[in-house]
Amino acid sequence: MHGQVSSFWSRYLYFVGIRQQNDQLLSDLEAAKKELSELRESASEVERLRQLLSMTPPADWTRQGARIISHRLGPNAALETFLIDKGSARGVSVNTPVVSPDGVVGRVLRISPTAATVLLITDPNSRIPVVSQKNRTQGIIKGEGPSKELTLLYVAQGAPIEEGEILVTSGLEEIFPKGLPVARVTSIGRSGSSLFQLIAAVPLFAPLQLEEVAMLFKATALTSATGAPATPVPVVSQPVTPLVTPPGGAVPLAKPVKGPKTPAAIPPAPGQGAPVPAPVIQAPAPQPVPAKPVEAPKKRDAAPADAEKKRRKPARTTGQ
Amino acid sequence: MRPANIVFWSLVTLLGVWLQNLVPGVDFLAPGLILAMQEEKWTVPVWLAFIWLFIHEGTGSMPFGAGILWYGALAGLYFFGHWLFEARNFLFMFILGACLGAMHFFLINVMALLQDWSIPMERLLTESAQQALIFPIEWGLLYLIHHYLPENRHAA
Structure with missing residues (x-):
């Protein structure tokens, strides 16, 4: 109570x-x-x-994350692009591949020190050589504009390809690493007069829902561009597997690293990808030569022959 | 410049950029530039054009110079037009908007041609029409708001 x-x-x-x-x-x-x-x-x-x-980057490639800070904006935004918050100060260069966890997003179109403009694969000016994942049929995928399907060009009438098949980069243009998923085939048609099939595909990412992307760098390119390994690049210490393997268990070989043909001249970045083999070690010198200080080449794509000419040129000049 | 005007032009810039994000391909800052040329000292439109040019050149995908051509042509059209029309007439703004829409179509096509780019024509036509329609309406709104700013001699 x-x-x-x-x-x-x-x-x-x-x-x-x-x-x-x-x-x-x-x-x-x-x-x-x-x-x-x-x-x-x-x-x-x-x-x-x-x-x-x-997302595991292919062998000899590293990745760096970037945030999308703006989509198409203003009267001059004529292309299908977006702006990311990393620029040349972080080693980004024109044609750097940009990917998402779902697949290829595009490539860098132009750069500034702190930002970069990315051209999407849906833009009509984007063309990427691809290969179908199952049947290994090659073609070039082209954008058709916003909210439209992509078109796979130059696939011969008899070439095998299936609806639903994933198209992956072939790496022939030497911009994208081989084996990155790009699009999924949605329809296959035939035209009586054309030598090629009419194939449509959809990109694997939603352009308006992207907030973060990853850029892929060749390990040597990033090291030589920045002078030091970029800090946010994750260390690939475990065995690296390519993103997509062809059926039959055959693992595609990684493309040889482009750039200077003298890997010994580039100081290997600690923990950056696979160690670069040094041909100097394989060919033992008959006599010990005092070690010269090696410098990283200023141009990434400078051929060794050019470098040799540049080294010889001052000698001739002084002799005249 | 008075504090109210500084706040006004800052808000015009912020809202313009936000609206440009919502409706890509349309310049929401151009009516503000015309209004500044009509209502403010000559230094104000020069500064505004300078800042807005950087925004357009940075966020756009065209080569550098497209923004300068865009605002240069707009200023030229305004100076040429206000000899023939009353500068604050809505009809003049309507004609200016139509010219701006046509100029967007022409300029993007020329720049794309020079760069060997392909541009989706349907989208470009839509953007041009949007630009032509939005320009006079936005100018009218900005004109009204600007006239009711505190310390404005036109304010009621």
Whole structure:
């Protein structure tokens, strides 16, 4: 009886401090809602970044994440592009491949020190040589504009290709590494007069839902461009597997690293990809030669013959 | 410049960039430039054009110079037109908007031709039409707001 009276008193009659308590609880609820919203946003970001990090770069390639800071904007935005927050100061150069966890997004069209413009594969000016994953049929995939399907060009009438097949980069243009997924075949048609099939494909990413992307760098290119290994590049210490392997278990060989043909001249970055073999070690010198200080070449693509000419030129000049 | 005007032009810039993000291919800052040429000292439109040019050149995908041509042609059209029309007439703004829409189509086509690019024509036509329609309406709104700014001699 006493308990019931006490409960009745405290529940229905004694309201001292209830208003202040109510205000305090409402304030706490607002703060908790705000915190919950921020945490949900963080969780979403973590999930996206985790997917980005789960993407294993091909051998001799490293990746660097970038955030999309702007999509098409303004009257001069005539191409299908977006802007990312990394530029030449972080080693980005024109034609750097840009990928998402789902597949190839595009390539860098132009750069500034702190930002870069990425040309999407959906733009009509984008053409990428691809190969179908199952039947190994080659072609060139071309964008057709926003919210339109891509077109696979130059596939001969008799070439085998199936609907639903994934198209991967062939690496022939030496911009994208081989084996990155680009698009999925949606329809295959035939035209009576054309020598080629009419093939449509959809990109594997949603352009308007992208928030973060990854750029791929050849390990040597990034080292020589920045002078030092870029800090955010994740270390690939485990055996690297290519993203896509052809059926039959045959693993495609990684393309040889482009750039200077004298890998010994480039100081290997600690922990950056596979170690570059030094041909100097394989050919033992008959006599010990005092080691000269080696310099990293200033031009990435400078041929060794050119470098040799440049070294010889001052000698001739001094002799005249 | 008065503080109210500084706030006004800052808000015009922010809202213009936001709207340009929502409707790509349309210049929401151009009506502001015309209004600045009509209502402010000559230094104000020069500064605004300088800042907005950087925004357009940085965010656009055309080679450097397209923005200069764009705003240069707009200023030229305005100076040429205000000899023939009353500068604050809505009809003049409507004609200016139509010229701007046509210029967007022409300029992008020429720049794309020089770069050997292909541009989707349907989208370009849509953007040109949007530009022609949005320009006079936005100018009218900005004109009204600007006239009701505090310390404005036209303010009621």
